[in-house]
Amino acid sequence: MDLYEEVLKGNKRSIAKLITLVENKDEEGFEIYERLYKKTGGAKRVGVTGPPGAGKSTLLDILAGTYLDDGFKAAVVTVDPTSPFTGGAILGDRVRMKEIAGRENCFVRSMGSRGALGGISSGAIYAVDILDVAGYDYIFIETVGTGQSEVDIVKLSDMVILITVPDLGDDIQAFKAGIMEIGDLIVINKCDREGALRTYNHISSILSLKRGEKPPIITTDCISRKGIEELRREVDRLLDLRIKSEEIGNRRRQIGLEELKRSLVDIVIEKSLKSKNIEDVLDNIGNKNYSPGYGAKILIKSLCSQEGEYDT
């Protein structure tokens, strides 16, 4: 089976296989990914983030469904936490995606965070690129349930939806830096619950002090489907705005920079840990001859002298 051709044709089994290969950092998989990468850029990428239990998967089930209804191809890449102790994971987002999971023009892939701390794994990013070239028009990326600082998603998508729920904390929580700043669109889900109006007021008063464009706030309820039409309208409007504006070039360049940084860290760590000096450096750190920071510089130096192309 030629994975390259089959992925371009949109063969689901091949897409799934290639995602597994690159997620496991398989060399052959990366070769195919590299060839496919040139063809990325057709899909609109929407990040979805928010605290655990806010309703991210449920809301996506409905929102992605509206795009399928309109004849688009839609995919969801969803990340759940990997256990730092066993390496295992329970990937449970499919439970909430019963409406879309089996539909012809839909693809849902669940992934473990595998040690990534920013709410999204590097495997997830490859998956999005692969789905892009496979012809999906809209790709939704759902992060792990986030707390306050998992903001990586903003660097990887064309727009970010931040989903929250009524009365998670007082106005001081909405006041803090971090996750509250990254939403291009803020959704208060489960708005049938008490405190929804209070939360709306807190968030809108904090945002009124924000510089630049202020994100719209939408209240939704997935049971009665209240607010879904408005949500869809706003997502379309914001994507349209983004893609037409000068900003999209900058944003995509920013995404390139972030990916480059991530790959650099991966490569440098991998190569450094293989260095023959590593035991020696660890001994010196243990004996307090120098600090870990100094040890890192020594390793980088030895890397540079080992291989001509790593010129200082």
Added chain:
Amino acid sequence: MERKIRILVAKPGLDGHDRGAKVIARAFMEAGFEVIYTGIRQTPEDIVEAAVQEDVDCIAMSILSGAHNYLFSRVMELAKEKGIEDVLVIAGGIIPDEDISYLKSIGIAEIFTPGTPTSYAVDFVRKNVKR
């Protein structure tokens, strides 16, 4: 890098009692597997489609309703149709002894009935996944 075992845990059919499925899912997680948990009331079509998209190494089905002969054979049929017959398929739940030989004949690799230690199922998967 070590390849992680990905396993789908699903409950086909209409019985809504998922305690066993959750226990075994948790045991697989503790063993370091990535468990795609799809929950209750799954059709054979749902299960096979999820197995394709998630590229799992193993499908584990739990059933208590008695409809195992019909539902499992439909899953095996669809798996063949979709070209994932290399995926290991195992099952557990309330399954009478006299049905086990039939289920094995259609390709279910092993049936785990009540009282099986979870470690036994974990070891079985580790030893028998084909990829």
